[in-house]
Amino acid sequence: MKLKIWLKRKGWAFLLSVLIPIVIMAVVYLMMGIYPTSQRTVLASDALSQTSNFFASFNNTLHGKQSFFYTWYGSLGLNYWSFMAYYINGIFSFVVAFFDNQHIPDALYLILLLKFGAIGGTFWIMSDRLFKLPQIAKIMLSVSFALCGFSIAYSPQQMWLDGLIYLPLVILGIHYLMDERKSALLFISYLLLFLSNFYMAFMVGVFSFLYVFCRFLTEPKRFKASLVPYLITSLLAGGTSMVTILPTLLDLKNNGERLTPIYSFLTRGMDIWDIPAKTMVGSYDTSKYGSAPFIYFGMLGLIFCLFYFISRKIALKNKLIYGSLFLLLIASVYIEPMNLFWHGMHSPYMFLFRFSFLFSFLGLLLAGFGLEQVTKDDFNRLVNVVLGLIFLYVLISFVANRKRYEYLDQKTLLATLTVALLYVLLGVLIQKWPKRLVLIGCLFSFVFIGEQLINAQSIVKGIAGEWNYPDRRAYDDHFSDINTLIETTKNENTSLYRVGNVDATSRNESFIHGYSGVTMFSSIRNRHSSQYLDQLGFRSAGTNLTIQYENNTLIMDALLGIKYNLAKEDLRKYGYKAIKTAGDYTLYENQFAMPLGILTDKGIYKKNAVKNQTELMQYLSGDESNIFSFAEVETVKENNVKVEEQEGGVYYSRTANTNRELTYSIDVPARSQAYLSLYGKGTEVDIITKVNGIQRHGSLDSSGQYYDLGYYKEAKTVEVQVVFTGENVVQLVKPKAMFLNSDRFENMMKTIKKNGVSFETSGRTSEAEVELSKDQVVLTTIPFDKGWRAYIDGKRVEIPTFKDAFLALPVPKGKHTVKLVFLPEGFRIGLSLFISCILLFIVYNWWLRKKMKQQIYIQKEKEE
Helix, strand or coil: CCCHHHHHHHHHHHHHHHHHHHHHHHHHHHCCCCCCHHHEECCCCHHHHHHHHHHHHHHHCCCCCCCCCCCCCCCCCCEHHHHHHHCCCCCCHHHHCCCCCHHHHHHHHHHHHHHHHHHHHHHHHHHHHHHHCCCHHHHHHHHHHCHHHHHCCCCCCCCHHHCCCCCCCCHHHHHHHHHHCCCCHHHHHHHHHHHHHHHHHHHHHHHHHHHHHHHHHHHHHHHHHHHHHHHHHHHHHHHHHHHHHHHHHHHHHHHHCCCCCCCEECCCCCCCCCHHHHCCCCCCCCCCCCCCCCCCCCCHHHHHHHHHHHCCCCHHHHHHHHHHHHHHHHHHHHHHHHHHHHCCCCCCCCCCCCCCCHHHHHHHHHHHHHHHHHHHHHHHHHHHHHHHHHHHHHHHHHCCCCCCCCCCHHHHHHHHHHHHHHHHHHHHHHHHHHHHHHHHHHHHHHHHHHHHHHHHHHHHHHHHHHHCEEEEEHCCCCHHHHHHHHHHHHHHCCCCEEEECCCCCCCHHHHCCCCCCEEECCCCCHHHHHHHHCCCCCCCCCCCCCCCCCCCCHHHHHCCCEEEEECCCCCCCCCCCCCCCCCEEEEEEEEECCCCCEEEEEHHHHHCCCCCCCHHCCCCCCCCCCEEEEEEEEEEEEEEEEEEEECEEEEEECCCCCEEEEEEEEECCCCCEEEECCCEEECCEEEEEEEEEEEEEEECCCCCCEEEEEEEECCEEEEEEEECCCCEEEEEEEEEEEEEHHHHHHHHHHHCCCCCCCCCECCCCCHHHHHHCCCCEEEEEEEEECEEEEEEECCCCCCCCCCCCEEEEEEECCCEEEEEEECCCCCCCCCCHHHHHHHHHHHHHHHHHHHHHHHHHHHHHHCC
């Protein structure tokens, strides 16, 4: 009964606040050719290379195919609990369980629309309790927040949108606690926020603390008693969230995450007009470097937010306090240390000013409080606000730097001015015909929805132009072929093995298909193992956001246990044999692939031991023979390239506006796997090599340097065509040919194979049986993580660090069972805090409510 009454009185407004953002974004996407099962997808930017792949892995987790704590499918192995804390733990992530992995783009489309709707819904819930306004006004404010510039422009990073969902509930919870001493909503909202995405939770947490302080300053005597309950509730919510936050923070710390140094006081590249320019309808500059913050929150919201500060009905003290919070956010855009602080002292990689949604939220919050004070007498004041905005926008179009503000074209200016004038016109109609409010309200709604539609379409078009909304084939091209071959490998193996796809469809492809590989692109990663793998020939430079399998040697294939390769073209690798074909892909099996463990001795722990793959191979085999030989390459043909040799290397300059092509002649000795070493500088340089009709692709800054030229049983002179794309000048270390002697390689691998240790892996455990004639070390290729615990015959033993890269466990002489079990470091403490803080909050909340009832009872007695 109560539900029916609520639906009749207010439920329709809540539903509209949810549905309008969903419908508007669905229409905008439809105009872009995006809809369920459409060929075009919402997977712009990192949504293609990361989010879609990671949600496919979460789908595997929900269906029991991997552990919630650890995944073997992320660059040899990864702490999945911490991984989920950043990428996965959103409120609607469970939706993927209703889709198969081939249709994850459709799942993400649905999740994205649901998040837009949820943002509108939670803002309405807050508005309904805080603002004494007509429901139509609450709906408009809610839709304005759901479709603010930040939420649309940064929608490719949809895991951040959960912060916008919970922010209104956090602020409403603060009001409940400060006004009525009700702490449950704040506790639950904080908890869900912290669990969903620790990164956005930090920003919302800081903002909400500042908001409490500002509200306290408005009435110190009234709100003084609420500060302690706020702090206790916040701490208990934070303590409860430690089940996720603590393991994640420890994981980041253990993997060497460093704070960004401050090089300047002012934020580089900012301009005085950036803030007002981004309040215009449809303003989109870029979400890459050089962007201004996305703060648009609707023309109506902006008008009434400004009215809040010029209205005489609102106390000057309140204006100064909340105005100071606004100024702090503005200052954070222009002052670099403050900007970095909001980002946790980590400089963002594109998608700048990730706290800018707070500007939109505060603007709409104050707009709601301002709108409450509006009467007929304020019409002229509102008109003056609009005229002031029009003057400002016209001024920007004339005096601002044309090059920087080229995105503010005539369409943007015209749309903004038209919307502003239409709102003034509608205000005039209200003044003139107050009895026709229903009709004028409909017109208001029409203009408002039109404004939101124009803005959303403009931003989405900007994303499409800059990042592209890719074709579905960019995600699922050859999905069935690859999946068929991966399933074949799973059916043929019981112990862990690894796969390398030389023609991978994504840098996170292993997450989709559920195989253990090397390649990964993720902000949550095991940096120490990636750094050592970089020394071993797998490219993972800088902050190790990426690690690439492609362009390494047979040695690392063997030692890392790369048992299979997938390739579109003939794979001419020594020891690999084609075993199955599906579509364009063929599955090759590597006869030299090692199991997960290798027996060695304690010398492996020495600081300067095994610094590269040759030394590792020699140490494990006990054979110091030179497995590689090198030779100069002869350039026999040049096209559109000028070659200059200098002390720093070789420079390849473009001579025309086409790709540079060189042809090298290389004398390959018999029984050799040949490689061309190409190593140099260039952030946007792709390399294509072609030899014997087989073409391979690589990237100068992210791929390995050893471009495979094939195996040659007989001596042969081969010609290799190399094409450079991208930057006008490419700098390389002088290219060389490198030859791996197959006979020596095979002999050394036979020795190493005798020392192989097979591990059976399941979920977060790995177990092996060993029988040793002497004390030895089991060196595994499992990335080292402090969450691992080792047991020998059921007794826990310490795990010495092997370059902080891999697990390497000393095992005594005799027959033993070695078991490795993973549980994220800090999880046990976090779980204890989770349980204890929930119990403490239940007790505290009961005590707080009891105390509040007593105060009310005493107050009533005094009044009587």
